[in-house]
Amino acid sequence: MSSLAVPFYQRRHKHFDQSYRNIQTRYVLEEYAARKAASRQAAYYESSGLGKTTCRLCARRARTLAHETMQESRKRTHEQKSHASEEKRIRFASELSALEKEIHTARHRAREQLDRLAIQRMVEENMAMERHAVEERISRAPEILVRLRSHTVWEKMSVSLCFTVQGFPTPVVQWYKNEELITPASDPAKYRVESKYGVHVLHINRADFDDSATYSAVATNVHGQASTNCAVIVRRFREGEEPHPAGIMPFHLPLSYDVCFTHFDVQFLEKFGVTFATEGETLTLKCSVLVTPELKRLRPRAEWYRDDVLIKDSKWTKLYFGEGQAALSFTHLNKDDEGLYTLRMITKGGVNECSAYLFVRDADALIAGAPGAPMDVKCHDANRDYVIVTWKPPNTTSQSPVIGYFVDKCEVGLENWVQCNDAPVKICKYPVTGLYEGRSYIFRVRAVNNAGISRPSRVSEPVAALDPVDLERTQTIHVDEGRKIVISKDDLEGDIQIPGPPTNVHASEISKTYVVLSWDPPVPRGREPLTYFIEKSMVGSGSWQRVNAQVAVKSPRYAVFDLAEGKSYVFRVLSANKHGISDPSEITEPIQPQDTVVVPSAPGRVVATRNTKTSVVVQWDKPKHEEDLYGYYIDYSVVGSNHWEPSNHKPIKYNRFVVHGLETGEQYIFRVKAVNAVGFSENSQESEAIKVQAALRRSVSHMACPSYPHGITLLNCDGHSMTLGWKAPKYSGGSPILGYYMDKREANHQNWHEVNSSLITRTIYTALPQCILECNKPKNWAGDTINQ
Numbered sequence: 001m002s003s004l005a006v007p008f009y010q011r012r013h014k015h016f017d018q019s020y021r022n023i024q025t026r027y028v029l030e031e032y033a034a035r036k037a038a039s040r041q042a043a044y045y046e047s048s049g050l051g052k053t054t055c056r057l058c059a060r061r062a063r064t065l066a067h068e069t070m071q072e073s074r075k076r077t078h079e080q081k082s083h084a085s086e087e088k089r090i091r092f093a094s095e096l097s098a099l100e101k102e103i104h105t106a107r108h109r110a111r112e113q114l115d116r117l118a119i120q121r122m123v124e125e126n127m128a129m130e131r132h133a134v135e136e137r138i139s140r141a142p143e144i145l146v147r148l149r150s151h152t153v154w155e156k157m158s159v160s161l162c163f164t165v166q167g168f169p170t171p172v173v174q175w176y177k178n179e180e181l182i183t184p185a186s187d188p189a190k191y192r193v194e195s196k197y198g199v200h201v202l203h204i205n206r207a208d209f210d211d212s213a214t215y216s217a218v219a220t221n222v223h224g225q226a227s228t229n230c231a232v233i234v235r236r237f238r239e240g241e242e243p244h245p246a247g248i249m250p251f252h253l254p255l256s257y258d259v260c261f262t263h264f265d266v267q268f269l270e271k272f273g274v275t276f277a278t279e280g281e282t283l284t285l286k287c288s289v290l291v292t293p294e295l296k297r298l299r300p301r302a303e304w305y306r307d308d309v310l311i312k313d314s315k316w317t318k319l320y321f322g323e324g325q326a327a328l329s330f331t332h333l334n335k336d337d338e339g340l341y342t343l344r345m346i347t348k349g350g351v352n353e354c355s356a357y358l359f360v361r362d363a364d365a366l367i368a369g370a371p372g373a374p375m376d377v378k379c380h381d382a383n384r385d386y387v388i389v390t391w392k393p394p395n396t397t398s399q400s401p402v403i404g405y406f407v408d409k410c411e412v413g414l415e416n417w418v419q420c421n422d423a424p425v426k427i428c429k430y431p432v433t434g435l436y437e438g439r440s441y442i443f444r445v446r447a448v449n450n451a452g453i454s455r456p457s458r459v460s461e462p463v464a465a466l467d468p469v470d471l472e473r474t475q476t477i478h479v480d481e482g483r484k485i486v487i488s489k490d491d492l493e494g495d496i497q498i499p500g501p502p503t504n505v506h507a508s509e510i511s512k513t514y515v516v517l518s519w520d521p522p523v524p525r526g527r528e529p530l531t532y533f534i535e536k537s538m539v540g541s542g543s544w545q546r547v548n549a550q551v552a553v554k555s556p557r558y559a560v561f562d563l564a565e566g567k568s569y570v571f572r573v574l575s576a577n578k579h580g581i582s583d584p585s586e587i588t589e590p591i592q593p594q595d596t597v598v599v600p601s602a603p604g605r606v607v608a609t610r611n612t613k614t615s616v617v618v619q620w621d622k623p624k625h626e627e628d629l630y631g632y633y634i635d636y637s638v639v640g641s642n643h644w645e646p647s648n649h650k651p652i653k654y655n656r657f658v659v660h661g662l663e664t665g666e667q668y669i670f671r672v673k674a675v676n677a678v679g680f681s682e683n684s685q686e687s688e689a690i691k692v693q694a695a696l697r698r699s700v701s702h703m704a705c706p707s708y709p710h711g712i713t714l715l716n717c718d719g720h721s722m723t724l725g726w727k728a729p730k731y732s733g734g735s736p737i738l739g740y741y742m743d744k745r746e747a748n749h750q751n752w753h754e755v756n757s758s759l760i761t762r763t764i765y766t767a768l769p770q771c772i773l774e775c776n777k778p779k780n781w782a783g784d785t786i787n788q
Contacts, residue, residue: 030074037066038063038066038067038070133437133438133439134438135169138168139222139440140167140168140223141221141223141224141226142166142167142219142220142223142224142225142226143165143166143167143226144164144165144219144226144227145198146163147228148161148162148216148217148229148230149161149230150230150231150233151231151232151233152233152235153233153234154234154235154236155207155234155235155236157207158203158204158205158206159203159204159207159211159232160202160203160204161202161204161215161217161232162199162200162202163200163228164198164199164200165200165219167223167226168221169221169222170221171219171221171225172219172220173200173217173219174217174218174220175193175202175215175216175217176215176217176218177214178213190204190205190206191205192205200217200219202217204232207232207234208234209234209236211232212232212233212234213231213232214229214230214231214232215229216229216230217229222413223412223413264291264292264293264299264345264347264349265291265349266290266292266300266345266347266352267290267292267352268287268289268290269288269289269290269324270287270288272285272287272341272354272356273356274359274615274660275356275358275359276361276661277333277358277359277360277361278363279333279334279335279361279362279373280332280333280363281330281333282330282331282332282333283330283333283358284328284329284330285328285341285343285356286325287325287326287327287354289302289325289326289345291324291345299321300347301345301346302319302321302326302343302345304319304328304341304344305341305342305343305344306337306339306340306341306342307339307340316330316331316332316334316458317330317331317337318331326343326345328341328343333360334360334373334375335372335375335394335650336375336458336650337358337360338360338648338649339357339358340355340357340358341355341357341358342354342355349710357658357660359648359649359660359661360649362394362649363455365454365455366452367452368451369400369451369452370447370449370451370452370454371396371400371402371448371454372394372395372396372649373394373446373447373454373455373456374391374392374393374394374405374428374446374447374457375392375394375458375650376391376392377389377443377445377457377458377459378460378461379443379460379461379463382464383465383466383468383554383555383557384435384437384465384554384555385433385435385437385553385554385555386431386432386465386553386555386557386558386559387431387432387435387441387463387465388430388431388516389407389429389430389432389443389445389460390428390429390677391405391445391457392630392631392650392651392675393428393447393630393675393679394447394454394649395646395648395649396680397633397644397646398644398645399449400450400451401449401680402447402448402449403424403426403450404423404424404425404448405425405426405428405430405445405446406420406421406424406445406446406448407419407420407421407430407443407444407445408420408443408444408445408446408456409432409435409441409442409443410441410442410443411440411441412440412441412442417444420432425513427511427595427597427677427679428630428677428678429677431509431514431559433553433558433559435465436465437465437466437554438465439465440462440463440464441462441463441464441465442459442460442461442462442463443459443463444459444460467554467555467556497580498579498580498582499522499525499526499528499530499577500523500524500525500583501573501575501582501583501584501585502521502556502575502582502585503519503520503523503585503586504520505518505519505571505572505573505586506518506519506588507571507591508557510591510592510593510596511593511594511595512565512593512594512595513563514560514563515559515563515571515591515593516557516558516559516560517534517557517558517559517560517571518557519532519556519557519573520556521556521575522575522582525575526577528577529554529577530554530575530576531552531576532552532553532555532574532575532576533548533552533553533574533581534546534547534548534553534558534571534572535547535571535573535584536560536570537569537571538567538568539569539570544572547560563593565593567592567593568590568592569590569591569592569593570587570590570591571587571591572584572585572586573585597628597677597678598625598678599676599678599680600623600627600675600676601624601625601674602623602674602681602682602683603620603622603623603632603655603672603674603684604621604622604623604684605620605685606620606670606672606685606686606687607620607687607688608668608669608670608687608688608690609690609695610690610692610693610695611694611695612694613664613694614660614662614663614692615658615659615662616662616670616692617656617657617658617659618634618657618659618670618687619655619656620632620684621655623681626674628676628677629653629675629676630676630677631651631652631653631674631675632651632655632657632673632674633646633648633651633673633675633680634648634652634657634659634670634671634672635670635673635683636662636669636670637668637669637670638666638667638668639667639668639689647659651675664692665692666691666692667692668689669686669687669688669689669690670687671683671684671686671687706729706731706732706737707729707731709727709729709740710726710729710730711726712724712725712726713725713726715764721767722766722767723764723765723767724742724764724765724766725764726763726764727763728763738759738761739760739761740759740760740761740763740765741754741755741756741759741760742755742756742765742767744767755767
C-alpha cells in the first residue's frame, strides 16, 4: 500500500493534502512504509537465493544499500511534495493577489459611484431648495392687470374677450357664461380658448342672439383667486326686435359705485341685534336699508367696523351691499371675531349707523377640562430667520388655570405644522428662530392646563422671513423712456473682505426665560452675505461660551435661552462672511433674566346698574398698575349659586361693559379681572346684587341737549336777502324742539354774531346778505345744542 494512498471519499478533492496530520502520525507512517519496503526487499533476496549464499557482511551491506535507497527515495518524495506545495502556494498567492486586486478595483468603482450618486443627490436637493425658495419668494395670489371689457356686436360677428392676469404658481383660468362653466371641447366650433404669457382670450365664433349673456373669468392658484366679468350684447339687423334679452345684466356687474359725495336719505328698516354664537359656526349680520333716492349707478358707501376698526374682505369675513341690504358674513367664527360691530352708511349729508355686540363662546374642548383656545395671534419684528409671536390668553373661569402655551409654525401652502417650543412658555410672547430666509410662515398657539391641551387658535397673517433693511439698502433711479436703474449700497462700499464687528449690541427684550439681543450690522458690510455668532459670559467667570455654535444667525437679533435664574450675563457678537470672522463687538452691560412686566393688580370697585330686561351695565375702577394691559374679563353669577360664567370671551380695553343674555327677574353679582402678557390679576371684589329689569325712563331733570340741525340749503337769493332752510335734528334730547337760533359772519371775518334774538319756530328763515351760517342751534327744555 502506497503512503500516498487516500480514502475514496477524498480522491475527488484535488486540493486534498496530508499536511493536516501531525508530525508523530507522519513519522509512524513513514516507519511503517520503510519496514514494509525492507521486508519486501528481504523477501526478494530470499526468493532469488541470494540470502542463502551471502554472508552477514554482504547482508549488512545490502541492508545499508537498501536503507540508503529508501532514504533517497524518501528524500526525493519529500522534495517532490515540497515542490508541489511551493507551486501550490505560489499559485494560491497569485490567485489571492488577483482576487484582492479585483476586490480593490470593485470597491473603488463602487465608492466612486456612491460618491457620484451622493453628489448628484446633494445637487438635486440644493437645486430643489433654491427653486422652492425662489418660488416662495415670487409666489402670490392672482392679480388681474387688464379686466374684461363689455362688447355690443351684430349677429354672425365674432367676439374676443381677453384679460391679463399675473400670479405664481401660474393661475388656472376658467370661463363662465351666466355662471355656467364653458367647456370648449363640448362645442369647438363656437368657443376657442387661448392662454399665452398671462393673456387669456375667449373667442366666440359667429355670435348669435343666444350668446347675449354675462361672461366671467376666474383665475385660481394655491394662494387665492381673482375674477373679472363683462357683458356681451348681440344685436339683430331686423328692426322691431329686442336687441338683447331682458335680465342679462345682473346686479353683480360692475355698473354701480359707492359714493359719499351725493345727498341720500338713509333709513334702517331692520337692524341686527346682540348675537351669541360659538367658535366654528358660520354667521351673517344683516341690516335692511332704505336709500332715497334709489339710483342704479350711485349709492352710499357702506362700511363695517369691529371695535372702531374697519373690516375688509378677507378669508374670514365677506362684505355685501346691494338690493337694499347690507350684510357681513363670517365663514368660520373664532373668538377673534367677538366685539362691537357697527354699520356706517356714509353720504354727503352725514353718517347713519347702527351697532350691536357679537359674543363668541369657546367650542367644546377636545379633552374635558382643557382651556379655550388663545386668540389674536400676531407676528412682530420679522427678519430673515426670526420673528416674535404674541397672543392673548383665554378666559378660564370654568377651567383650571393655564400653565403655558405651545407655538406652532407652518410654511404657507403646506399643511405640515411644527411645534416651536419643547416646553410650554408661560407668557403670551415667544421669539421663534430657525426660519428659512425668503419663505412665508403662519403661526398658531395652543394653551395647556392640568387637564390637557386646547384647540389651536386662528392662524396668524402670513409673514415673510425677510430683512426689511435690505429694501433700504437699494435705491431706484428713474431715467427717460420709463427706464430705471437700481443701485445697491453694497456696490458703493467697495470690495470688503473681512467685515467689521457689529455695533450697538443691547437687550431689546428681557424675560425670565430668555433675553433677546439686537445689534446694528457693521458699516461698511460689503457685498457678501453676513452671518453672526453670539457669545455669552457669566459675570465674574472670565470665560466666553458661543451660544449658536451649530447654526449661524442671519438676522441682527437673537433670542438667548437656557440662562441661569438670578445670574447676570454679558454678551458680545461677531460678524462673519465667506472671507472670515470679525473681531468681537463691544461687551454689553450686565443683563439679568427677569420679567420686566408683572401681573396686573386687581380692578377696583365694581358697580352694576340696570339697562334692559336682559342686560346690565357693569363699571369698575381701573387697577393701580395697568401697564401693558390686554384688557378685562367680566364674570357673572346668580346670587346664591356660587357658579361663575364668563360674560366676554375676548379682553375688552375699556372699564365699562354691557353684560347681555341675562334672565329677567334674576339677581346677579359681577366681578372683573385684568389680564396682560404675564397672566391674570386677582378677581376684583364682587359687586352688589342687582335684579335684572328694564331701567326707568329718565325724568325731565335728566333730559339731554338736542343734536344739531342738518341739510342747510340756500332756497332763494334776490340780492337783498337770503332764504335758508334746514332739517330738524335727528335727536331731540327727550323733549320737543322749541325753536332755533341762527348765527352769521362776514365772509372775510371769523367772528360770529346772532341773527335772531327770539326763537325761530320754523325750519326756514330769511337772513341779511353777505353772511355765512355757522349752524342753527335748536333749543329744548334741556338747553342749547353744540354748534354743528
